[in-house]
Amino acid sequence: xxxxxxxIARGLAVALVVMVFGTAHxxxxxxxxxxxxxxxxxxxxxELHRQTGFSLTYRSVGSGEGQRLIMAGAVDFGxxxxxxxxxxLDERGLYQFPTAIGAIVVVIxxxxxxxxxxxxxxxxxxxxxxxxxTSWADPRIRALNPGLRLPDxxxxxxxxxxxxxxxxxxxxxxxxxAPDWKAGMWGxxxxxxxxxxVAASVRQSIGGIGFVEYAFARRDRLNTVxxxxxxxxxVAPGKAAFTGAASSADWLHADHYAVxxxxxxxxxxxxxxxxxxxxxxxxxxxxxxxAAVKAFFRYGLKQSDDATRDLDYVPLPTPVKERILASWP
Numbered sequence: 001x002x003x004x005x006x007x008i009a010r011g012l013a014v015a016l017v018v019m020v021f022g023t024a025h026x027x028x029x030x031x032x033x034x035x036x037x038x039x040x041x042x043x044x045x046x047e048l049h050r051q052t053g054f055s056l057t058y059r060s061v062g063s064g065e066g067q068r069l070i071m072a073g074a075v076d077f078g079x080x081x082x083x084x085x086x087x088x089l090d091e092r093g094l095y096q097f098p099t100a101i102g103a104i105v106v107v108i109x110x111x112x113x114x115x116x117x118x119x120x121x122x123x124x125x126x127x128x129x130x131x132x133x134t135s136w137a138d139p140r141i142r143a144l145n146p147g148l149r150l151p152d153x154x155x156x157x158x159x160x161x162x163x164x165x166x167x168x169x170x171x172x173x174x175x176x177x178a179p180d181w182k183a184g185m186w187g188x189x190x191x192x193x194x195x196x197x198v199a200a201s202v203r204q205s206i207g208g209i210g211f212v213e214y215a216f217a218r219r220d221r222l223n224t225v226x227x228x229x230x231x232x233x234x235v236a237p238g239k240a241a242f243t244g245a246a247s248s249a250d251w252l253h254a255d256h257y258a259v260x261x262x263x264x265x266x267x268x269x270x271x272x273x274x275x276x277x278x279x280x281x282x283x284x285x286x287x288x289x290x291a292a293v294k295a296f297f298r299y300g301l302k303q304s305d306d307a308t309r310d311l312d313y314v315p316l317p318t319p320v321k322e323r324i325l326a327s328w329p
Contacts, residue, residue, distance in 0.1 A: 029292055032059035033066015033079035035194040036166050036213040037276040040100055041079070043307045044300040056296070060194055064163025070094065070279045076293050078279035081165025083258035093282045097324040098257045098275040099300065101246040101314040102213050104170055105237045105272070107199065107222040109208040110136050112149055114223060116236040119144045121228040122177025128209055129157045129174070131187025136207065157189030158201045158210035166195060169274040170211045173262050177271075211272075214242075215311045229271040230263040239312060241270035246314040249275070257320075282329045294328055301325070 031041060038060040045056035059069075063080035070078025071092055089096055106125065108118065120128075124140050127133040133140060137152040160167040174181040192201040192210075199216040202208040214237055217224055226234040235241050245264035251257065261273035278297060284290045300308075301324065305315040316324075 028055045028057070029077070029289075029296060030057045030059075030075045031077045031079060031278075032061055032069045032075045033279075034063045034081050034165055034276055035060040035196065036063075036081050036102060036104075036274070037079050037099065038195075039213075039215040039219075039311050040102075040276070040308060040313055041300075043311060044296070044304050047304065047307060048296070048299060054296070060196070062160070062162040062194065063165030063168075067279065070281070073281075073285070076280075076284075076289055077297075079276065080279060081274050081276050082168050083256060083275075083277050084279070086256050089256060094279050095282050095327075095329055096256050096277050096279050097297075097327075098259075098316060098320070099278050099297065100308050100316060101242070101249070101261065101273060101275050102215070103237055103242045103245075103270050103273050103312070104166055104173075104211055105214050105217050106225045106227065107202050107210050107212055107217050108225060109202050109205055109223065110153065111151060111206065116224055116226050117145075117148060118225045119228070119234045120225050122174065125227070126174045126178035126181045126185075128155055129159070129187060129189075130181065130185040131157070134187075153207045155187075156205045156208045157187050158192055158198055158205065158208055159186045159189065160198060161191035161193050165274070165276070166211065166213060169262070170272065173272045176262055215313070218312060227271055229267075229269055230265055231267045231269070233267050235268055235270060237270055239309070241268050242273065242312065242314050245269040245271070245273045251317070251320050257324075294325075298325060 038058060041058050048054035063082045066078040066080045069075045084096055121144060124144060134155055135152055136155060137150045141150060171183045190201060192198045195212045195216045198210040199212050199220045199222060202210040202222060203220055224237050226236045229235050244266045245261060248264040249259040249261055251259060259275055263271055280293055301321045308315045
């Protein structure tokens with residue numbers, strides 16, 4: 001009975017998208033911004049494409065550029081992991097809402113060290129990225145990893161080159177766990193564009209360390225590390241750790257849904273989590289585009305939880321989804 005009800009609901013959602021867009025050939029939208037969210041929106045649109053012919057052109061160019069694109073009217077929706085303040089949203093005539101919650105993980109390329117063998121805490125992680133730790137055999141890393149054979153190999157930190165929500169969230173985390181860390185304190189490493197660029201650079205750099213959204217680490221089979229969380233436990237990235245952290249979000253009191261998910265409580269909570277946000281015009285130039293954008297996000301929020309989980313994002317709570325759609329201007 002429940003499977004039948006779910007099948008009917010999915011069918012109605014798809015029918016709504018087809019009705020909004022008219023024909024399969026006219027079902028086209030543009031979006032741009034967050035690389036953190038790129039796998040999510042591409043997965044949602046791929047399923048719709050199979051069922052309706054819907055097409056989404058999404059430019060994975062970073063959160064800062066996503067904000068600029070939507071403010072310039074160059075895309076139908078912008079995507080950013082950096083929520084805008086209420087004043088800016090009002091001034092620019094934008095509606096901001098979260099679409100999912102994802103995890104930022106630390107990835108390494110250290111010979112002889114398998115995924116999740118290495119343990120790091122906040123101060124040590126900050127020192128790896130600001131250049132105070134230059135060798136993987138540093139005593140601070142050894143102290144956290146007794147018995148682990150660490151090579152005397154140069155550390156090659158890799159960070160984002162463009163304005164990035166992933167970078168800002170990661171920097172905020174480092175400042176929270178190592179108060180002397182300040183945004184931009186990257187050591188003598190290298191830069192790469194987008195989560196995919198950082199993932200590729202770490203994969204190609206012996207001694208490399210970087211930070212990416214988890215979907216990119218899993219896709220590229222990169223080695224991740226265990227991090228010390230707010231409860232003092234070293235936890236490995238994974239669905240249980242992500243869900244545990246996401247459950248602590250205080251959506252009710254968040255300004256325009258801008259929740260803080262860093263250092264979430266819970267013994268097994270992953271410490272670096274972020275919501276990712278969409279930005280749409282309150283008064284779009286074309287009403288039909290407004291309806292199409294809303295239909296896309298309605299489908300993604302209400303019918304695509306399985307695809308969202310398959311990419312290791314955490315779907316939003318149902319009451320938050322309902323509130324987003326009910327408040328859509």
